[in-house]
Amino acid sequence: MGHITLKQVTKSFGEVQVIPPLDLEINDGEFVVFVGPSGCGKSTLLRLIAGLEDVSSGEITIDGRAATEVPPAKRGLAMVFQSYALYPHMTVRKNIAFPLRMAKLDIAEQNKRVEAAAKVLNLTDYLDRRPGQLSGGQRQRVAIGRAIVREPAAFLFDEPLSNLDAALRVNMRLEISELHQTLDTTMIYVTHDQVEAMTMADKIVVLHAGVIEQVGSPLELYHEPRNKFVAGFIGSPKMNFVEGEEAVKLNAKCIGIRPEHIGVSLESGDWKGTVGVSEHLGSDTFLRIKMPGVQEHMTVRVGGEFGARHGDTVYLTPDRSKLHRFDAQGLRIA
Amino acid sequence: MATQHSRSAARIMMAPAVFLLLVWMLVPLCMTLWFSVRSYLPLRGGDQGFVGLENFSRFITSSAFWPAVQTTLIIVGGVLVISIVLGVLLAILLDQPMWGQGVVRILVIAPFFVMPTVTALVWKNMFMDPTNGMFAHLWRFFGADPVVWLTDASVLSIIVIVSWQWLPFATLILLTAIQSLDSEQLEAAEMDGANPVARFFFIALPHLSRAITIVILIQTIFVLAVFAEIFVTTGGAFGTRTLTYLIYQRVLESQNVGLGSAGGVYAIILANIVAIFLMRIVGKNLDN
Numbered sequence A: 001m002g003h004i005t006l007k008q009v010t011k012s013f014g015e016v017q018v019i020p021p022l023d024l025e026i027n028d029g030e031f032v033v034f035v036g037p038s039g040c041g042k043s044t045l046l047r048l049i050a051g052l053e054d055v056s057s058g059e060i061t062i063d064g065r066a067a068t069e070v071p072p073a074k075r076g077l078a079m080v081f082q083s084y085a086l087y088p089h090m091t092v093r094k095n096i097a098f099p100l101r102m103a104k105l106d107i108a109e110q111n112k113r114v115e116a117a118a119k120v121l122n123l124t125d126y127l128d129r130r131p132g133q134l135s136g137g138q139r140q141r142v143a144i145g146r147a148i149v150r151e152p153a154a155f156l157f158d159e160p161l162s163n164l165d166a167a168l169r170v171n172m173r174l175e176i177s178e179l180h181q182t183l184d185t186t187m188i189y190v191t192h193d194q195v196e197a198m199t200m201a202d203k204i205v206v207l208h209a210g211v212i213e214q215v216g217s218p219l220e221l222y223h224e225p226r227n228k229f230v231a232g233f234i235g236s237p238k239m240n241f242v243e244g245e246e247a248v249k250l251n252a253k254c255i256g257i258r259p260e261h262i263g264v265s266l267e268s269g270d271w272k273g274t275v276g277v278s279e280h281l282g283s284d285t286f287l288r289i290k291m292p293g294v295q296e297h298m299t300v301r302v303g304g305e306f307g308a309r310h311g312d313t314v315y316l317t318p319d320r321s322k323l324h325r326f327d328a329q330g331l332r333i334a
Numbered sequence B: 001m002a003t004q005h006s007r008s009a010a011r012i013m014m015a016p017a018v019f020l021l022l023v024w025m026l027v028p029l030c031m032t033l034w035f036s037v038r039s040y041l042p043l044r045g046g047d048q049g050f051v052g053l054e055n056f057s058r059f060i061t062s063s064a065f066w067p068a069v070q071t072t073l074i075i076v077g078g079v080l081v082i083s084i085v086l087g088v089l090l091a092i093l094l095d096q097p098m099w100g101q102g103v104v105r106i107l108v109i110a111p112f113f114v115m116p117t118v119t120a121l122v123w124k125n126m127f128m129d130p131t132n133g134m135f136a137h138l139w140r141f142f143g144a145d146p147v148v149w150l151t152d153a154s155v156l157s158i159i160v161i162v163s164w165q166w167l168p169f170a171t172l173i174l175l176t177a178i179q180s181l182d183s184e185q186l187e188a189a190e191m192d193g194a195n196p197v198a199r200f201f202f203i204a205l206p207h208l209s210r211a212i213t214i215v216i217l218i219q220t221i222f223v224l225a226v227f228a229e230i231f232v233t234t235g236g237a238f239g240t241r242t243l244t245y246l247i248y249q250r251v252l253e254s255q256n257v258g259l260g261s262a263g264g265v266y267a268i269i270l271a272n273i274v275a276i277f278l279m280r281i282v283g284k285n286l287d288n
C-alpha cells in the first residue's frame, strides 16, 4: 500500500511562499521522481509528505487516511537522507534495527528482519562495523536497510546518490531500481540528475519555483513537453531554442529542437553556422555552433566521429517532424 | 614540519616555552619532594634535617587524612554530577531558538568570570546567611525554619557553590557539542519512531559523550584543588576539610612545612591516579 494524495498543499516559510497550491497524486507501487533546478522546493515537498515540515494549508492523504496532522513516525513512510543520517555511535546492525527497537519488536523478530535486509543489500559482512568504517556506497545501503526493515507504505529518497562518485552512482541507481522491482513499494525520489530521473522513474514530476510544470512518464516529457521550461530541462544536452525569423516562419514565438534531431553536413543544409567547440566522445561528437542571428550557441549531436574543427563552416538541417513550437507564453503548440 | 631543517627550526623556536614550562613545574615539584623528606618547622627551629619517610607516614596515619580524602572525592563527584546534568539541560535549552538568545548565553557564562573568593562571599552572605540570606527569607516565607547552611549542610553548600562556578563551563562546552549535532540524524530518528525522550537518550546523549568526558576531565583536575571557596566559607570546619585544605593547615596553621609537603606529594599521586583513570576513558571515547 502506498497511495499518496496532495490536495491544494501550500508551504510558506514566514512571508515567502515556497510551494503555491499544489495537487499531486501518487499511485501505489509507483516510482515517482521529483526533478527541478536547485531551490525549486523538491526537498520541501518531500519533507511535507514525510511530515518533517507542517503544511501551511491543504491536505495530505496516505492510503485514504488523512495524514496532514499525523506525526512523521505514524505515517508509515521511511526516508533516506542525502547525508544518510546514520547514527555514528551504533553498529550497522543497531542502525538497521533502530526503527524496530523503537517499535518495541521482540529481539528475535528484530534480528530476523535485520539479517534479511542485510542479505538483500549485501551488508551481511559489515553488520558489526560502525558507519565511520564504511564506504559511501555501503553507508547508503545501510540507510536504505534502515528504511526497508520498517516495511513502509512508501520510501522517500532525497538525492540519495549525490555524494557518490559516478561509477558507484550508476551501480546504486540500478540497485534501487531492482529494489523497487522486488519490493513493489511506492518510492518518491528527489534528484536533479537528468539520467536518474529518466532511467528510474515511472512518473516524473517537474518542479519549477514550487509549481508543478508537468507530470508524466519520462518519454512523454521527452516527446511532448508541455512548455519551454520542461523542454529545456528534460534531455541532455539541452534543447536548442531559436527565436525570431525562423520561428515566425513556423507561426511560433520560439522553436525548439533537440541536439540529436539536427543533421549536419559540410556542404549544404537549411541553416549555416560556424563551429565553436567540438567535443569528441568517440561514440558521439557534440558540436557547439554559432549561427548568425541566433543568440545562443546551437548544440548538435552527431553519432560517431565527425571531422569538424573550430572555425569550420557547417550546414544544419533540423528534423521538421521533431521540431517543437512554443507560443508567447512558452506553452508548446501541439 | 616536513623537512629536517624546518623541524630543527621548530625545536629552537619552542625551546624557550618548553624551558619555562619545565622550570615552572619542576622547581616547585622538586622543592616539595625535598621538603617532604625533611623536618622543617619555620617557627620552631627551622630546618632540622633529613627524616626519611616519617612525614609521609605521619600524614597518612593522622586521623584527618582519610576523612579529607573522602570529602575531596564527595565534593568532586557532587560538582561533576550537578554541573553535567544541569549543563546538558541548560545546553539543550539554550540551543532552542528564542528571543534574546545572545544576551542569555552571555549571562549564563558570567559566573565563570567571577573570582572564586567573590563567589564564595556572595553565596555565604547573600544566599546562605541564616538570618539575612535569600534562602533564609525563602524558608521563612513558607513558614519553615531557615537552614544554617554552612554548619548543618556544609559539604552540600560547598558543592553548590563550586557547581555554580563550574556550571557555565560545562554548559558552554556541551552547547557547542549540541550545536554540532546533525539535525538530519534527529529527523531520521523521528521518522524511525523515536519520541523526544528516546531521541535524547539514543541520539543526543551519545553525541555528547565526548564533550562530557572532556568536561569531567578538566573539572576534576580543577575541583580537586578547590581552596578559596572553603577558606572563605567554613574554614575547613564541619567536615569540609579537603586534602588541599588539610595540606594548607599543616603548612600554615601547624607551621609544619615537611608534613605539608608530604601531603602535597600524596595530592600529586591522587591527582595522577584520577587523571590516568580519566585519560583511559577519554581515550576510549575519543577513539571512535
Ligand SMILES: Nc1ncnc2c1ncn2[C@@H]1O[C@H](COP(=O)(O)OP(=O)(O)OP(=O)(O)O)[C@@H](O)[C@H]1O
Binding pocket: A013, A018, A036, A037, A038, A039, A040, A041, A042, A043, A044, A045, A192
Ligand atoms: N527552513 C527554511 N526556512 C526558510 N526558507 C527555506 C527553508 N527551507 C527551505 N527554504 C527555501 O525554500 C526553497 C526550496 O528549498 P528546497 O530545499 O526544497 O529546495 P530543493 O529543490 O530541494 O533544492 P536543492 O536541489 O538545492 O536541494 C528555497 O528557496 C529555500 O531557500
Ligand SMILES: [Mg+2]
Binding pocket: A042, A043, A044
Ligand atoms: Mg534539496
